[in-house]
């Protein structure tokens with residue numbers, strides 16, 4: 001395959017497996033590659049196992065597999081050291097990684113070692129048609145403005161991108177590409193040791209991957225009503241979301257906050273109960289497939305983005321739905 005230049009996408013490896021967020025990053029890589037006519041390389045560090053052809057069907061042109069017997073892919077220094085070696089070897093113009101704990105830890109170390117810039121936590125990426133530079137957009141100044149940042153002088157241009165800011169591409173079974181084993185070696189030493197992984201018990205750990213998200217806003221009216229909303233989310237098998245105002249009222253933990261300064265979600269169904277739909281909230285859920293809004297105010301902004309709008313009392317709707325779900329499960333009918 002003739003190399004015309006490349007964009008490198010860092011695959012997220014968790015417990016030896018390539019995580020699904022990688023497909024979103026490949027989708028970003030593809031979108032940029034189409035504007036610059038370059039290849040999309042997906043770099044997999046620290047595991048030699050997996051269906052790497054799947055990454056090609058997901059949009060990568062080449063999968064570069066580097067697995068020199070690293071102790072654990074979560075150890076930041078060895079992973080960053082391998083990333084630096086791979087960047088020096090492959091010379092990509094752009095490197096993107098998910099803005100997860102993994103990407104947020106490894107990318108800054110690599111950028112510092114390479115003496116280049118890094119824009120963290122982007123919500124949008126594009127190519128400037130005037131100078132072909134990467135336009136890296138992210139919230140700035142406490143989320144009050146969206147800043148577009150460029151890296152004109154150093155290479156590569158590096159960015160981490162929020163999960164759920166793009167949908168993965170549908171798998172293309174006819175796509176052809178290459179899986180290439182690379183033997184970049186670990187340089188230097190590291191002090192870290194992996195001890196254990198402890199999942200946070202606060203909030204809803206599955207919010208970002210849930211297929212249904214049920215979010216409550218100030219229109220839920222009280223802590224007790226919000227508890228009922230949480231119960232309903234459990235009955236529906238939904239992730240529990242909250243607006244910033246609901247979090248600030250102490251009804252839900254920050255880990256439930258959806259929006260610009262909270263989590264980004266893109267479920268199949270997003271239900272917003274008593275949510276006004278301010279721009280900072282929409283930033284975290286606008287890519288959802290189907291949006292249902294329950295609000296007593298017919299002029300509420302949320303109805304402008306909703307596929308199904310219900311004008312009415314949100315606490316009452318929560319009560320009715322809880323009753324309906326309970327009676328269905330008692331009759332053994334399922335949801």
Ligand SMILES: Cc1cc2nc3c(=O)[nH]c(=O)nc-3n(C[C@H](O)[C@H](O)[C@H](O)COP(=O)(O)OP(=O)(O)OC[C@H]3O[C@@H](n4cnc5c(N)ncnc54)[C@H](O)[C@@H]3O)c2cc1C
Nearest residue numbers: 143217218219243244259260261262274276280296297314
């Ligand atoms: C820098 C910055 C970052 C921010 N980040 C975030 C963020 O990440 N996430 C976020 O959510 N917000 C964020 N915000 C706050 C955001 O601007 C809004 O203030 C917030 O989203 C509003 O929350 P809400 O919809 O619950 O409350 P409100 O705006 O007060 O809306 C309540 C809604 O409930 C409806 N309602 C009232 N009673 C009922 C009832 N009985 N039945 C049905 N509907 C009813 C009302 O009509 C209204 O539309 C941010 C703001 C700033 C400045």
